[in-house]
Amino acid sequence: MESYDSAMRRTPTKTAHRVAVLAQDHVYPFELGIPARVFSAAEEGYEVVVCTPDGGSVATNAGFRVTPGHGPEALATADTVIIAPVDAHQLSRELSPAVDAALSRIRSGARVASICTGAFTLAAAGLLDGRRATTHWECAPLFRSWYPDIDLEENVLFVHDGDIHTSAGAAAGLDLCLDLIRADHGARVANRAARRCVVSPFREGGQAQFIERPVAEVPDASTAPAREWALARLDEKITVADLARVTHMSERTLVRRFTDETGLAPRRWLTLQRLARARELLEESDLSVEEIAAAVGYATATSLRNHLTAEVGLLPGAYRRTFQQPAAETVPASSPR
Numbered sequence: 001m002e003s004y005d006s007a008m009r010r011t012p013t014k015t016a017h018r019v020a021v022l023a024q025d026h027v028y029p030f031e032l033g034i035p036a037r038v039f040s041a042a043e044e045g046y047e048v049v050v051c052t053p054d055g056g057s058v059a060t061n062a063g064f065r066v067t068p069g070h071g072p073e074a075l076a077t078a079d080t081v082i083i084a085p086v087d088a089h090q091l092s093r094e095l096s097p098a099v100d101a102a103l104s105r106i107r108s109g110a111r112v113a114s115i116c117t118g119a120f121t122l123a124a125a126g127l128l129d130g131r132r133a134t135t136h137w138e139c140a141p142l143f144r145s146w147y148p149d150i151d152l153e154e155n156v157l158f159v160h161d162g163d164i165h166t167s168a169g170a171a172a173g174l175d176l177c178l179d180l181i182r183a184d185h186g187a188r189v190a191n192r193a194a195r196r197c198v199v200s201p202f203r204e205g206g207q208a209q210f211i212e213r214p215v216a217e218v219p220d221a222s223t224a225p226a227r228e229w230a231l232a233r234l235d236e237k238i239t240v241a242d243l244a245r246v247t248h249m250s251e252r253t254l255v256r257r258f259t260d261e262t263g264l265a266p267r268r269w270l271t272l273q274r275l276a277r278a279r280e281l282l283e284e285s286d287l288s289v290e291e292i293a294a295a296v297g298y299a300t301a302t303s304l305r306n307h308l309t310a311e312v313g314l315l316p317g318a319y320r321r322t323f324q325q326p327a328a329e330t331v332p333a334s335s336p337r
Helices: 004-008 029-042 097-103 118-124 137-146 172-185 187-197 224-231 240-247 251-262 266-284 289-295 301-312 316-323
Strands: 017-022 046-051 080-083 111-114 158-161 164-167
Touching: 017 029, 029 046, 029 172, 029 187, 080 118, 111 118, 111 172, 118 137, 118 164, 158 172, 164 172, 172 187, 187 266, 224 240, 224 251, 224 266, 240 251, 240 266, 251 266, 266 289, 266 301, 266 316, 289 301, 289 316, 301 316
Parallel strands: 017 046, 017 080, 080 111, 111 164
Antiparallel strands: 158 164
16 A cells, blocks of 8 residues: 555655635634745645635634634635634534635645644535544543544544544644645655644654643653654664653652653554654665664664555655755655645
């Protein structure tokens, strides 16, 4: 089966990639602004427009209205369509005629995504039938009751299912947009966009969206020093005991607090950091697979191959061919389809 990365990656052209964001009444203004902020930070020729179902203004849930410059015609020419979320208290099981007509204008082959409760719009339109999806964890019970045939994964940040992409609430929209940029242009461009937006460059889609205690109750009890220490030593063997020693905690306490703060167990977090670094090196360097494996802490190239294949569905060589391109070809992507 073709992996998400290889399916999303396409030969670049000089044509701008058009992203259309659909805003409906009671839209969350924060999430509405995420696509324009993130995609423009990539500086790779993305053109982001905001539209409404009828071309008129829409009310936000923050007490003011927004008047985008486009109507539903923007959806017909978009390479990527993103459905912005609406206030959870204003959700409806049925689409309005205007929204239904607007969605019908999405062209075949366009990449379609939603942020937070935008998944309800996609579900009501039948675009998520038989697919995996996510939405804000608080809305999961309602989503399941309305759309029982959709495979809802409520405890993840985002889900890719073919050409449909859904994310959890609020800041998870940042993660989704960055991951779409990474699929289009690779880790370097996505990391650049993340730095400009002052957000984390990579949070795994499967990371828990609801973390019970994201901030330590006592500042000096945080596991952040252990994470910083580990990131500077990815080429070394790192154990839970090492992390516990850095934070002056018992291993049991370290594991509990680490999971509370990151949503991931320490070993899983380390694996993802090693793979993220390996992917960057595959994209940006000419190091051999053996050298990259050593640089990120794997004893053998075989170990790196196994972990990378399990995570993204590609062997290192195939991953490099998919994402590494000559400097002269680093130009904006056309339609991901």
